[in-house]
């Protein structure tokens with residue numbers, strides 16, 4: 456089996472090298488099925504092989520891990536044209552061997568973007584670009600019980616196929632060898648909330664603005680900074696997130712010594728073929744301590760006017776955005792409840808058919824930021840956030856996800872997240888401010904939203 460694989464890959468590499476006339480490079484991608492492997496072991500084994508990316512979907516049996524970088528599509532530009540054009544060009548010139556017609560296999564790019572590229576970037580986010588997608592050197596995809604390994608190599612005319620193959624095989628062996636021990640997790644030594652009182656005043660300012668009819672909804676976020684007991688092992692943090700947040704997307708994007716990581720329940724968009732799925736998520740209540748209390752919170756959330764209004768801004772905006780590039784849009788009249796480990800949300804799924812000629816990039820551009828993270832109207836709320844929010848959101852609240860060479864992909868909104876930098880971490884949480892918002896209640900809501908990350912870092 457291995458022999459056949461090596462023959463095909465070697466001849467693909469040889470052919471690619473032979474056909475390169477100029478100084479250009481070409482991507483050679485090879486996908487094969489492999490035996491079952493624990494994705495977190497693979498992630499751990501990859502520690503010394505470059506930046507790693509982790510993505511686990513909330514409902515499907517779907518997990519992708521990217522290792523290293525064969526090609527980076529990064530820009531400080533705020534629109535998606537550059538990224539989309541570059542991705543298309545890369546694909547046109549790639550040589551792809553992928554016998555499996557399964558979304559998430561073959562050539563994929565994983566990445567994300569800044570919440571608001573117009574807001575000045577601080578040192579905190581210095582390793583993350585306004586938009587940054589990586590085509591990894593290796594990807595492991597676990598999809599519905601099957602395991603696929605893809606190697607993507609960039610060749611130039613001076614390369615030697617045999618030499619490349621030897622290097623690839625050595626790395627592959629390292630990735631697939633069982634790790635000896637699983638790293639220990641950290642705990643929080645100290646914790647600092649960034650200006651909570653001033654944040655509450657900003658909430659009041661936002662409600663004043665809304666009551667003056669300047670805007671209708673503004674999402675305000677805040678930050679807490681943690682000092683950890685030691686340099687965090689990303690594998691250990693991921694393992695806890697995967698275990699404690701089964702109904703959330705779990706993600707991690709390493710950049711040098713930093714890692715943006717989280718467990719978000721909020722899908723922005725999933726595209727499979729021409730089928731599109733999006734989610735409206737806004738309006739929050741805690742989980743009850745008993746079944747009765749939980750049911751009571753659920754009922755109250757479903758019937759609470761303030762939360763319903765907060766939610767409806769998102770539904771209306773997503774519906775409107777969809778009308779630009781979709782048909783057969785199906786949106787239930789009333790929201791349902793999405794229950795998570797630490798809290799529950801009002802939730803409305805959106806299904807539609809994507810019209811021909813539109814891509815996941817077009818959808819992201821229209822949808823981000825939804826009023827679950829920005830506000831309504833978009834520009835006015837963003838201007839308020841830019842001016843009054845005393846923090847750098849970086850990639851928090853922005854789309855993160857993956858796409859493949861067959862135009863499938865999925866992006867979530869990166870909330871319930873934090874940026875880990877060695878033995879330090881910054882966690883982020885926000886909430887939708889509408890006219891009836893009470894600063895203390897919103898402050899309490901953000902406290903619950905910190906819990907998923909805080910608890911896996913040993914902070915509660």
Ligand SMILES: C=C(O[C@H]1C=CC=C(C(=O)O)[C@@H]1O)C(=O)O
Pocket residue numbers: 674676721736737738739765800826827828870871883884885886887904
């Ligand atoms: C902005 C966040 O959550 C959003 C998503 C769901 C519910 C929300 C809310 O009820 O305020 C927020 O709009 C966050 O978790 O940081």
Ligand SMILES: [Mg+2]
Pocket residue numbers: 737738739765886887900
């Ligand atoms: Mg809320």
